[in-house]
Amino acid sequence: MLSSTDGKKGRLIVISGPSGTGKTSICNELLRRLPNAAWSVSATTRPKRANEADGESYHYVSPEEFAAMKERGAFLETAEFVGNQYGTPAAPVLKAVDQGRFVVLEIEVQGGIQVAQKLPDSIRIFVLPPTRESLMARLEGRKTETEEQLRKRLAEADGEIAAAWESGCYQHFVVNDVLEETVKEVMDIIEKEMQPV
Numbered sequence: 581m582l583s584s585t586d587g588k589k590g591r592l593i594v595i596s597g598p599s600g601t602g603k604t605s606i607c608n609e610l611l612r613r614l615p616n617a618a619w620s621v622s623a624t625t626r627p628k629r630a631n632e633a634d635g636e637s638y639h640y641v642s643p644e645e646f647a648a649m650k651e652r653g654a655f656l657e658t659a660e661f662v663g664n665q666y667g668t669p670a671a672p673v674l675k676a677v678d679q680g681r682f683v684v685l686e687i688e689v690q691g692g693i694q695v696a697q698k699l700p701d702s703i704r705i706f707v708l709p710p711t712r713e714s715l716m717a718r719l720e721g722r723k724t725e726t727e728e729q730l731r732k733r734l735a736e737a738d739g740e741i742a743a744a745w746e747s748g749c750y751q752h753f754v755v756n757d758v759l760e761e762t763v764k765e766v767m768d769i770i771e772k773e774m775q776p777v
């Protein structure tokens with residue numbers, strides 16, 4: 581049973597996967613179930629969606645603000661995704677890890693690769709949809725994107741899956757069919773990764 585990081589250095593948990601695979605639901609469950617877990621709030625230049633809150637889902641910044649943050653080395657990693665910039669602010673993440681917390685990052689593959697290089701000790705998990713059709717249905721169902729954005733996100737999915745395999749940066753791949761089962765699988769992975777070698 582996973583109790584905590586025992587006050588030692590914490591662990592970074594990277595959750596990646598194509599848009600619409602249910603990563604956010606998995607991350608929300610991890611935050612609920614992992615002891616002493618922290619969520620990393622990314623910065624993005626993407627416009628805020630109606631169901632999102634500034635400072636909770638993301639820090640919404642202008643392209644100029646994003647560039648300035650990048651310039652002063654404020655990010656652990658950054659990536660461009662479907663025309664928008666995304667980045668993980670380094671300071672809060674590194675502080676929380678130092679405090680012995682589990683820090684959950686929900687980021688796309690290019691960012692996952694950068695984290696693997698900078699923090700090889702991180703646990704990196706890639707979430708796959710059961711089928712391509714299920715991915716399409718989920719993306720359409722959430723009604724947060726226009727037709728054009730939807731098409732771009734679907735086109736991005738194949739490339740992301742290929743990049744995740746080819747990079748060799750993800751130690752674990754899980755298929756998200758039934759959420760509860762996937763969450764159990766991910767919790768098992770984390771528990772095993774936390775065992776001393």
Ligand code: 5GP
Binds near residue numbers: 596603623690
């Ligand atoms: P969305 O626009 O749907 O919120 O996110 C688009 C993609 O960007 C998702 O795959 C999401 O996980 C990823 N993402 C969100 N924040 C970050 C970040 O800080 N860095 C990177 N590399 N990807 C991010």
